[in-house]
Amino acid sequence: MRPASRPRRHLSHLVEAFGLAGEAGEVTVTGVAVGSADVQPGDLFVALPGLRAHGADYAADAVAAGAVAVLTDDGGAGRLAGLGVPVLTTPAPRSLLGPVSAWFYGEPGRDLTLVGITGTNGKTTTCYFVAAALERRHPLTGVVGTVELRVGEESIESPRTTVEAPVLHGLFALMRERGATACAMEVSSHALALERVGGVQFDVAAFTNLQRDHLDFHGDMEGYFRDKARLFAPERARRAVVCVDDEWGVRLASEVEIPVDTVATREGAAGWAGADWRVTAATIGLDGVGSTFTLEGPGGVRVEAASPLPGLVNVSNAAVAVVVAHRAGIPLDEAVAGVAGAHAIPGRMERVIERGPGQALCLVDYAHTPDALTLALEAVRPITPGRLVLVFGSDGDRDQGKRPIMGEIAARLADVLVVTDENPRSEEPAAIRASILDGVRAVRPDLRDVVELSPRSEALRVGMELAVEGDTVIVTGKGHEPTQEIAGVFHRYNDRDAYLTALAQSWQVTVRPDGVTVVDAAHAATPDSTRAALRRLRRERDERGGTRAVAVLAAPDDLGPVPVTELDALGRAAVRLGVDKLLVVGEDARAVHVGAVQEGSFDGESELVPDRAAAQDWLARHLRPGDVVLVKGGRSAGLAELAGKLAGKLAGELAGEGGAA
Ligand SMILES: CC(=O)N[C@H]1[C@@H](OP(=O)(O)OP(=O)(O)OC[C@H]2O[C@@H](n3ccc(=O)[nH]c3=O)[C@H](O)[C@@H]2O)O[C@H](CO)[C@@H](O)[C@@H]1O[C@H](C)C(=O)N[C@@H](C)C(=O)N[C@H](CCC(=O)O)C(=O)O
Numbered sequence: 001m002r003p004a005s006r007p008r009r010h011l012s013h014l015v016e017a018f019g020l021a022g023e024a025g026e027v028t029v030t031g032v033a034v035g036s037a038d039v040q041p042g043d044l045f046v047a048l049p050g051l052r053a054h055g056a057d058y059a060a061d062a063v064a065a066g067a068v069a070v071l072t073d074d075g076g077a078g079r080l081a082g083l084g085v086p087v088l089t090t091p092a093p094r095s096l097l098g099p100v101s102a103w104f105y106g107e108p109g110r111d112l113t114l115v116g117i118t119g120t121n122g123k124t125t126t127c128y129f130v131a132a133a134l135e136r137r138h139p140l141t142g143v144v145g146t147v148e149l150r151v152g153e154e155s156i157e158s159p160r161t162t163v164e165a166p167v168l169h170g171l172f173a174l175m176r177e178r179g180a181t182a183c184a185m186e187v188s189s190h191a192l193a194l195e196r197v198g199g200v201q202f203d204v205a206a207f208t209n210l211q212r213d214h215l216d217f218h219g220d221m222e223g224y225f226r227d228k229a230r231l232f233a234p235e236r237a238r239r240a241v242v243c244v245d246d247e248w249g250v251r252l253a254s255e256v257e258i259p260v261d262t263v264a265t266r267e268g269a270a271g272w273a274g275a276d277w278r279v280t281a282a283t284i285g286l287d288g289v290g291s292t293f294t295l296e297g298p299g300g301v302r303v304e305a306a307s308p309l310p311g312l313v314n315v316s317n318a319a320v321a322v323v324v325a326h327r328a329g330i331p332l333d334e335a336v337a338g339v340a341g342a343h344a345i346p347g348r349m350e351r352v353i354e355r356g357p358g359q360a361l362c363l364v365d366y367a368h369t370p371d372a373l374t375l376a377l378e379a380v381r382p383i384t385p386g387r388l389v390l391v392f393g394s395d396g397d398r399d400q401g402k403r404p405i406m407g408e409i410a411a412r413l414a415d416v417l418v419v420t421d422e423n424p425r426s427e428e429p430a431a432i433r434a435s436i437l438d439g440v441r442a443v444r445p446d447l448r449d450v451v452e453l454s455p456r457s458e459a460l461r462v463g464m465e466l467a468v469e470g471d472t473v474i475v476t477g478k479g480h481e482p483t484q485e486i487a488g489v490f491h492r493y494n495d496r497d498a499y500l501t502a503l504a505q506s507w508q509v510t511v512r513p514d515g516v517t518v519v520d521a522a523h524a525a526t527p528d529s530t531r532a533a534l535r536r537l538r539r540e541r542d543e544r545g546g547t548r549a550v551a552v553l554a555a556p557d558d559l560g561p562v563p564v565t566e567l568d569a570l571g572r573a574a575v576r577l578g579v580d581k582l583l584v585v586g587e588d589a590r591a592v593h594v595g596a597v598q599e600g601s602f603d604g605e606s607e608l609v610p611d612r613a614a615a616q617d618w619l620a621r622h623l624r625p626g627d628v629v630l631v632k633g634g635r636s637a638g639l640a641e642l643a644g645k646l647a648g649k650l651a652g653e654l655a656g657e658g659g660a661a
């Protein structure tokens, strides 16, 4: 994403402005790039000394791609000979990369209200909350972060949390060109250490929290903290908003030299006593999903606020976002309203399918560590009157130790588990699932209510099929990710899309030319989901003006064998729910048939057939125009194939094979 109108700058002006060494000649530059693969014709290639290589080693590639000049350090220049383009030097090119990029694009960041958010957790969520609040006064607001690079409605996938400085300033220029007046962005600790936000001065810089992470890069917690603190240097930010729930926040707030607002979001937090803003009276789970809370501020300010996402961590994120947006110029009440009305954040407790009649709430969350999984499940429990269905896996080629731990957490905090694949990468997917299941077994030795399923799309579909109204389905680990990495190949896959596809397939209605309506709900079943389907069958018949509601049922055993008493109850329920004709498939479901017959009012309306082939035969002979036929059963019965044939979608279709009875 670069602006459509490219600046044209004389290289000699750059040399002058930044005191560079070297001969510029008559060269005109039309872009800046730091990686040779990103070079476009006319670019200045900035060759940085890196952790593994020196960018100068790629200068020839850059020139071949159209770079018209190179900026590097003396070490880099020493590696370059006969490049054919001007080579300029400066002792620390990384420090100049941001300012040079800002200069090149004409300081576009100065025309935007800029908010930068750092912290170990909550950056993405807080960033979207802030953007939603900024939109109240800045109709066109940009977002830069892990999920996407967005300007208004236009968005592209983001290569990382914080892009390199030339990309960032190019984005600011694009935002300005499109008429945007504000931008909220995530600033990672890597970005701060590597000066990716050089040349930017934020109107407000925010800190969420600091937890153990990335120590391979930052050395120790002190180094990690120091890198985060760079965002709050006076040349980088005008004001700070610091969450003081942890000691690191308290320390940061005491050290910054710019005006600071401290926010404490739970009583007993490290900086509660002296905080400028405090969250009191947080009530989670109101409105069915989000939370409400009171935010008390300086001078007796007190507002009722809300987080649209579940869980106490999102109360924290929402409170910080309100204060940030307010300090960025949004009146407090508008900041509160903006955050409360924030749209779904891709992959962060994202509500993909809302709870409704006959429909469970379906969420996507990015939690892929034990702590995050715990938080996510704890957040969802209070908004789940029924069962909590978790679909999850764990990454391959990453921390193996966390797999059984996550299995244990899942077994403790969720009701139904569908164990599947995340990004197996080079590992054997089944081995990763087995390791998770080891943890599950430690809590549930009998693996009750646990299903193991691959691929992930199928796992999600089954998870949804197993849930009924009042339940919540949550799929964790991949969040917004657009791909799934299996054996070195990136397949297009996204949890949100998988939900929507599964929804479309979960109650597939086909009206055949002969007037028979087939409802395919045959992918998975439990007694509860079968009962819900029977209820819906009757509605379907009535709404379509159908004559008979016909149910073809196999044992609903996807979560394990179903006791005879439950099967019996299901048969009785079918009669009471107004099913006109019941076909029970398989000896293991016999009790459904028996229950229906014993319910009394049924006389010959229930039949038992031994298998799918017999069912197929029976249906070919008995269906007649006006029938609305539901096919539902556990996966082991394989009724999906029968439903496909019945609907005329698979070879060997039944339609017309037999006469009407
Ligand atoms: C650990 C880290 O952050 N490394 C960054 C660092 O790479 P490096 O010093 O190892 O670079 P190098 O491979 O030695 O190469 C030296 C120079 O040659 C250039 N080069 C290299 C190869 C080539 O083919 N062509 C080319 O021009 C590179 O752009 C670089 O300027 O400098 C490069 C550019 O100057 C960055 O692209 C690179 O980020 C890599 C891609 C990366 O994966 N970073 C991750 C860890 C990251 O930044 N993550 C944070 C989020 C963390 C979190 O919160 O989870 C983020 O903001 O996304």
Ligand SMILES: Nc1ncnc2c1ncn2[C@@H]1O[C@H](COP(=O)(O)OP(=O)(O)OP(=O)(O)O)[C@@H](O)[C@H]1O
Pocket (backbone or CB within 6 Å): 119, 120, 121, 122, 123, 124, 125, 126, 146, 161, 186, 208, 209, 313, 314, 316, 317, 348, 365, 366, 367, 368, 372, 373, 375, 376
């Ligand atoms: N304020 C918070 N404190 C602790 N955990 C949080 C907080 N906010 C969110 N989380 C948890 O961290 C996970 C990631 O949230 P989010 O994406 O907003 O953070 P992030 O800092 O952007 O992380 P990443 O860079 O990995 O995306 C979520 O699954 C959530 O459970």
